[in-house]
Amino acid sequence: MSLYFLCFILFCVGLYAVLRKRNIIKIIIGIGIIEYAVNLFIILLGYRLQGRAPILSGDQEVLNMVDPLPQAMVLTTIVVGLAVVVILTGLAIRIYEKYGTFDITKIRRLRG
Amino acid sequence: MTILPFFIIIPLAGAFLSALLGRRVKLFSDATAVLSCGALTLFSLNVVKLIGAHKFLAYNMGGWMPPLGLSLALDGLSSLILVAVNLVSLMAAVYAVSYMRIYTEKWKFFSLFLLMLAGMNGVVLSSDMFNLYVFLEVASISGYALVAFGTEPEDLEAAFKYAVMGSLASVFILLGIALLYGYTSTLNMADISVVLSSKPRGTLVGFVSVLFLAGFGLKAALVPFHAWLPDAHSSAPSPVSAVLSGVFIKTLGIYAMMRVFFNVLGISDKVLLILMVLGVLSMVAGALLAIIKNDIKRMFAYSSISQVGYIIFALGIGTPLALLGGLFHLFNHAMFKSLLFLDAGAIEYSTGKRSLEKLGGLSSKLKVTGFTSLIGSMSISGIPPLAGFWSKLIIIIAALQSGYFGFASIAVIVSIITLAYYTKFQTFAFYGKLDEAYSYIKEAALSMKVSMLALSLICIAGGLLLLPSMRPFLQSAADVLSNGSGYAGAFLGAVK
Numbered sequence: 001m002s003l004y005f006l007c008f009i010l011f012c013v014g015l016y017a018v019l020r021k022r023n024i025i026k027i028i029i030g031i032g033i034i035e036y037a038v039n040l041f042i043i044l045l046g047y048r049l050q051g052r053a054p055i056l057s058g059d060q061e062v063l064n065m066v067d068p069l070p071q072a073m074v075l076t077t078i079v080v081g082l083a084v085v086v087i088l089t090g091l092a093i094r095i096y097e098k099y100g101t102f103d104i105t106k107i108r109r110l111r112g
Numbered sequence: 113m114t115i116l117p118f119f120i121i122i123p124l125a126g127a128f129l130s131a132l133l134g135r136r137v138k139l140f141s142d143a144t145a146v147l148s149c150g151a152l153t154l155f156s157l158n159v160v161k162l163i164g165a166h167k168f169l170a171y172n173m174g175g176w177m178p179p180l181g182l183s184l185a186l187d188g189l190s191s192l193i194l195v196a197v198n199l200v201s202l203m204a205a206v207y208a209v210s211y212m213r214i215y216t217e218k219w220k221f222f223s224l225f226l227l228m229l230a231g232m233n234g235v236v237l238s239s240d241m242f243n244l245y246v247f248l249e250v251a252s253i254s255g256y257a258l259v260a261f262g263t264e265p266e267d268l269e270a271a272f273k274y275a276v277m278g279s280l281a282s283v284f285i286l287l288g289i290a291l292l293y294g295y296t297s298t299l300n301m302a303d304i305s306v307v308l309s310s311k312p313r314g315t316l317v318g319f320v321s322v323l324f325l326a327g328f329g330l331k332a333a334l335v336p337f338h339a340w341l342p343d344a345h346s347s348a349p350s351p352v353s354a355v356l357s358g359v360f361i362k363t364l365g366i367y368a369m370m371r372v373f374f375n376v377l378g379i380s381d382k383v384l385l386i387l388m389v390l391g392v393l394s395m396v397a398g399a400l401l402a403i404i405k406n407d408i409k410r411m412f413a414y415s416s417i418s419q420v421g422y423i424i425f426a427l428g429i430g431t432p433l434a435l436l437g438g439l440f441h442l443f444n445h446a447m448f449k450s451l452l453f454l455d456a457g458a459i460e461y462s463t464g465k466r467s468l469e470k471l472g473g474l475s476s477k478l479k480v481t482g483f484t485s486l487i488g489s490m491s492i493s494g495i496p497p498l499a500g501f502w503s504k505l506i507i508i509i510a511a512l513q514s515g516y517f518g519f520a521s522i523a524v525i526v527s528i529i530t531l532a533y534y535t536k537f538q539t540f541a542f543y544g545k546l547d548e549a550y551s552y553i554k555e556a557a558l559s560m561k562v563s564m565l566a567l568s569l570i571c572i573a574g575g576l577l578l579l580p581s582m583r584p585f586l587q588s589a590a591d592v593l594s595n596g597s598g599y600a601g602a603f604l605g606a607v608k
Contacts, residue, residue: 024272031276031280034283035283042293069293070290076242076246080246080249084275087275088276094263095268095269095272098264098268110343
């Protein structure tokens with residue numbers, strides 16, 4: 001239970017960074033933290049204490065095994081998260097070239 | 113049914129080929145994009161015919177049976193959205209062949225465009241929650257890149273804002289999927305619905321509903337979550353704005369929301385009420401914000417929020433007639449809003465301006481643009497014989513039948529406000545005195561005219577979809593929603 005709680009705190013840390021920070025690099029890091037918190041959560045869903053890898057073999061019976069599906073899902077979400085971070089960072093670099101700042105309160109040409 | 117994977121294979125292959133050869137071979141990427149969108153449009157029309165005969169098509173990937181394997185599923189609702197997505201994408205691709213000349217690196221544009229199309233088709237066809245998430249991200253990420261395509265400071269700012277909001281939305285959706293998986297131990301939509309119906313309705317389903325409402329609401333730009341839409345849709349190149357506003361927010365937001373709430377989680381009165389209130393809020397706020405705008409594309413973007421409000425409001429009423437009206441409005445809005453964005457692009461192409469204050473008297477110079485945008489404006493504001501009138505009429509009648517007199521009158525008033533700001537757009541842009549500076553301007557290029565005229569023809573003829581012979585197209589989609597958890601039975605029957 002405490003693991004889930006820590007995972008939730010990690011999620012909130014990321015959310016705080018996205019909502020409160022003014023530097024766009026810190027916002028990107030916040031997005032990354034949120035994604036890792038969700039990935040961790042998905043892994044925890046399939047985890048079992050003392051569980052072993054779910055590999056099927058003829059001569060032995062596996063009783064207590066970890067659910068492999070969340071791990072496969074997390075592999076995919078890590079890649080998706082990478083794509084998001086790459087595109088955000090690319091945008092941040094171009095924004096810095098155009099505006100000369102990373103401060104979102106100064107990047108405000110669009111209004112209303 | 114082996115036709116289904118092609119909706120994803122064709123655009124993915126097109127994107128790959130145009131990235132590979134587009135730089136070297138001139139016009140290769142244009143041809144790839146137009147041909148693949150054209151093929152997909154034909155396929156989607158063919159699928160509508162198949163749906164009339166079979167009701168439900170499914171394709172098991174790699175021959176694995178669900179719930180273990182992934183499968184693509186197609187029913188009335190998906191076929192309606194597929195037609196809208198592929199038709200609008202075809203028009204936008206044809207339009208972009210000329211329009212994107214004002215940008216550099218056209219092949220990158222078409223590559224991203226096809227990737228976005230692959231994502232949208234995937235969202236519509238997937239019958240698996242995690243698959244839905246992956247396709248949603250494919251479409252969203254290419255969407256972020258396309259919004260920033262112009263690389264002006266405003267475009268980058270809008271794209272950054274959109275990317276942050278969009279990835280937050282995706283995270284909420286993923287969290288919801290994870291919780292649902294933890295509760296039901298399956299990811300297949302039909303299977304989730306079966307498992308949920310056998311379990312007591314705990315608080316977890318409510319929490320998951322809230323997560324999905326926030327996630328898909330952000331993607332659909334419902335009112336408390338709408339802040340990114342006007343920036344993103346007005347900064348993107350016009351063909352992209354047309355696809356984003358016309359079908360992107362509907363596939364990723366509204367379609368996914370409908371599928372998840374009506375067919376998977378099972379709709380409850382509370383969710384319907386929330387949808388209705390959010391719909392009315394979006395309707396009113398979008399219209400009021402649109403009327404004070406002077407930038408054409410920004411006005412259209414706010415108008416999208418308002419019209420999406422109509423669709424969500426109709427879904428919230430929940431009666432079969434309201435669902436029919438909502439889906440009909442969804443289809444119509446896809447057509448006329450993409451037409452209007454293409455028109456805005458044509459005005460910008462000819463004059464280089466987007467602000468209403470600086471335009472005027474263009475109808476004498478830009479005949480096709482003037483005519484098509486008049487059709488689009490009349491259709492969206494609900495002038496009788498055009499398509500938009502019928503869908504709004506059905507929604508309002510359905511609201512009155514269910515006894516929501518207050519909301520129905522708000523819908524009528526918002527429709528009048530819509531008429532007001534489209535009249536403003538017409539008067540300021542096309543009537544009045546022509547500025548000296550615009551005496552030399554030229555009408556848009558041929559391919560732009562073709563796609564604008566084709567879309568305006570659909571806007572004029574759209575009302576015919578209500579005729580008894582064309583009715584099954586909309587009715588089968590509305591039936592999927594009113595059938596609710598019957599989706600699971602239909603799916604399991606089709607994959608056998």
